[in-house]
Amino acid sequence: MGTSERGGALDRVVGKAKEAIGKAVGDEDLAAxxxxxxxxxxxxxAAVSERARAEAARKAGEQVYDEEMSEAAQERAEATRAEQERKxxxxxxxxxxxxxxxxxxxxxxxxxEQRAQAREAAVEHLHEAALRRAEEIEEEAAEHARQARRAEASASELDDLQEDAERGR
Structure with a gap:
């Protein structure tokens, strides 16, 4: 079922569930x-309500028109021109x-629609920022791993030097 086929109530319920799950698991993107x-x-x-009001207004306008037509039919003999102006x-x-x-x-x-687009852009921006931060963390972890390997190599060299020194005593 596409978004346009769902009711607003369903979107609100599903959205509330996504928000709650996103908050519960720390997924800000899902919550947003x-x-x-x-x-x-x-x-x-709101749009459905506005359309319904527009339809009611149109029907009210038609009803007014019909009532005026009835009155004009009764007065046609006396005021044909006035009737046409009223219509x-x-x-x-x-x-x-x-x-x-x-x-x-x-x-x-x-x-x-503009608000929805702005919110989508904000969510996309947050998502991109999170991806960039994840890349930075990966780079930091790789640098820490390189430093750890260098430290292990240095410690190994020191151990070797210490062993050589102890043998030379």
């Missing part, structure tokens, strides 16, 4: 991904409201 997934779930729920205003208002809601929902979705 869990937080990100929780936020994505919340954002997905045009209602359509324009409904269209403007739908456009405003769609723009707002798009802005919110864009903000959520």
């Amino acid at each position: 991904k869990g937080l990100l997934q929780q936020e994505e779930g919340a954002a997905r729920d 045009a205003e209602i359509r324009e208002h409904a269209r403007e409201r739908e456009e405003a809601i769609a723009r707002d929902a798009a802005r919110r979705e864009q903000t959520v």
